[in-house]
Amino acid sequence: MNKKDFIISFLFITSLFSLSAQEESSRTLIAEEVEYGQPNQTYNTYKTTWKKNSFKDNWVFTIGGGAQTILGIDDSKGPTKDRVTFAPQISIGKYFSPIWGLRLNLTGGSLHGFNDGSYGTYVKWNHGTKNYMGQSVVNTPGYPQTSAGAHMLTWDPSWNYRWDLTNPDVYKENIGMDGDNYYWKPGRNEGKLYMDHIRYFQVNVDFMFDLFNLVGNYNPKRFFEITPFGGIGFYNTLSNMGSDNIMSAGVHGGIITKFRLSDNFGLNAEFSGSVVPDSFDGQIGDKSNMDGIAQATLSLAYKFGRTDWEVAEPMDYELVNRLNDEINTLRERNAKLAAKECPTCPPPPPVVKSEPTTSSDIKFLPDPVFFRIDKAVIDPTEWAKIDKAARYLTDHPDVNVVVTGYADKKTAYPEYNMKLSERRAKTVSQALIEKYGINPLRVSINWSGDQIQPFKINEWNRVVIFVIE
Secondary structure: OOHHHHHHHHHHHHHHHHHHOHHHHHHHHOOOOOOOOOOOOOOEOOOOOEOOOOOOOOEEEEEEEEEEEEEOOOHHHOOHHHHOEEEEEEEEEEEOOOOEEEEEEEEEEEEEEEEOOOOOEEHHHHOOOOOHHHHHHOOOOOOOOOOOOHHHHHOOOOHHHHOOOOOHHHHHHHEEEEOOEEEEHHHHHHOOOEEEEEEEEEEEEEEEEOHHHHHOEOOOOOOEEEEEEEEEEEEEEOOOOOOOOEEEEEEEEEEEEEEEOOOOEEEEEEEEEEEEEHHHHOEEOOOOOEEEEEEEEEEEEEEEOOOOOOEOOOOOHHHHHHHHHHHHHHHHHHHHHHHHHOOOOOOOOOOOOOOOEEEOOEEEOOOOEEOOOOOOOOOHHHHHHHHHHHHHHHHOOOOOEEEEEOOOOOOOOHHHHHHHHHHHHHHHHHHHHHOOOOOHHHEEEEEOOOOOOOOOOHHHHOEEEEEEO
């Protein structure tokens, strides 16, 4: 098995292991079991709506280093041990959901390229007016020409830093001409190479997404995660050994394998590559019109701010309660106005928030129980409504209740929604009977799926309503 097949097999087996263990590990998300409904509920990350965290939350800072190499003209001809150099890495990123985030990544250092000095042209001699066609070195000792011209494009600017070409014997030993093109004799005649030292830095903006969160359940305690990423970058080659400072843009991508150490710390192994213009290393031409940079780094990750995510509530309960209070206040005002206009009329009955609301011949309690999408589990925020319904039934022993379940029309399909609304009704009725001790003979259930939509807002129809008999 070659190296490529081994890496692919390793990632595939690791992915299967993580996904198979996902269901069991995700059960630790909820410390206490839900008393009625499905215990230890898990959430499909992609299909669940998540609350937006504060801007200061879900940040990740990483620092580390590793190995890098350049992939350009003649570079593959050099010995591997000399081509690999140290790559420092610092990044700062923020997640905007449990699935995706953005980061700013900085790296650089010195790259070791190789050159046979035989073919290609050099950016320096076509870079700005000072150096154009060799204008900066006219009549300079060690350079061959007495006037600027296109022939200068084939002169490697580093030659004058490697050898004393002002010495005629050294010049003759190293520099040859092929028409108007200059070349390094040992490279063309003997296949020798010399090393280029390319000093640079790069700044990348990368889009990241956590693969296992995308395809599976949300689990902030997952030990292993694979995060593909891709983005654009700014690359700057610094002046060195006669070359000019060169700025360029490129693309950047790769994979981060993450290992969780704690809620705030992790270890990241990153494998990345950049594609940059051929001019990045100062030389253009030959068989390639692009250069590449490959990196493998190991870094320590620190998460700060809030590190987890909370499922969004299906609706704004505070708003609903506030609207209920405003409705009751308006009823009281209307009653007072009616009493002033008709003093002989009997006084209206007092308004009680927990009393049922009348619609035609149907009476129902004003606080329905809402559910999350595709769920039949009672949320902690909804128990107060069931408690209020139980108190009303206790205070009115001659009243019976029909617990009626519904589902929203824009999710799933009618047959499924019918069963879902049945489960919701049974969950609430079970709570009334088993937790609050309401006589089972006084509690009946009904369900309508998505055939009836009590509310105009689609999400509010994931609901159970108490109908009074």
